[in-house]
Amino acid sequence: MNSRDIIIANIEHTGAPRPGMTFDRGRINDTLSAGLRPHGYTQRRWTEGKLEYYDDEWGNLWVRMKEGAIKGEIFRPAITDWRQLPDLRPPDYTHPDCAAAMNALFSQPTDKFKLASIGGWVFDNARYLRKMEVYFADMALYPDEVCRMHEVVAGVYEQKIHLAGRAGADGIVIGEDMGTQTGLLFSPKMFRFYFKEMYTRLISIAHEYGMRVFMHSCGQNWAIVPDLLDAGVDVFQFDQPALYDMPKLAALLSERKAALWSPVDIQKILPTGDRQLIESGARHMIDVFEGGLICKNYPDLPGIGVREEWDDWAYAAICERAGMIQR
16 A cells, blocks of 8 residues: 555555554655645734734734744734624635645645645634634624624635645645643534534535545544534544543544544653653554554644654654554
């Protein structure tokens, strides 16, 4: 099997000879990744003392400590009053140039799985448009306005899905951080009211192109994992798999023909710097999710207090357990 076949076999649970692998720094990577660029947008950034400010494609203004986290937090959302919603100018992904880099990369001969990064997703963008704490109150108090805003966001992602599909992507990556340490940020009932039908509609477009849908979400999302599978999610990118009952999650994914895409747990295992724990954690993940697993590294090791050496221990243990030759 080539790299693309191995990724698909892990998703479908059809006898993959090894886990899929998506590691950086010259290590094994079965994917070829590219992103999209909005038409007519150039980011603004400036500093004031120890703070850096920048805008995003939706018109939100962010702030971060120059020596702190890469992303920071919302300083001023694009919609401070619901009367501004009709005037919101969403990013434009209708222009062919938005996918120029993706088209160029994916048109080259390759046996790798072509993975299109299309940004966040409906909840991810909507919560920033109003600022998170305000948005959660909105979900309870202003359902009509929230639904209208969600439709605007969904329209942008529909544009992105079509661009990725026309570029020949094998899969798309979406991102929604919906969980805390112990459960969802909102009730499963609220997820079903606001998101499930919309997810199903958007994901069905991706599936019409033959693309698989990879969904990132931090935290504990067990209460809606079956709903997400119903909506069509093919791969769950969880950075904290130890928050779950891993055998129970593995059994559900096997039953529903979906896969886990994960590093060794970035909260309970990797940051300890305990080599024995890291290596045993890597082997345990391979054993539990065998046949339905794509392994990866975490992209911001300094952000979680992890040294490259510790990450290399995890990688080596994965390769050894899977019977692979390191590189």
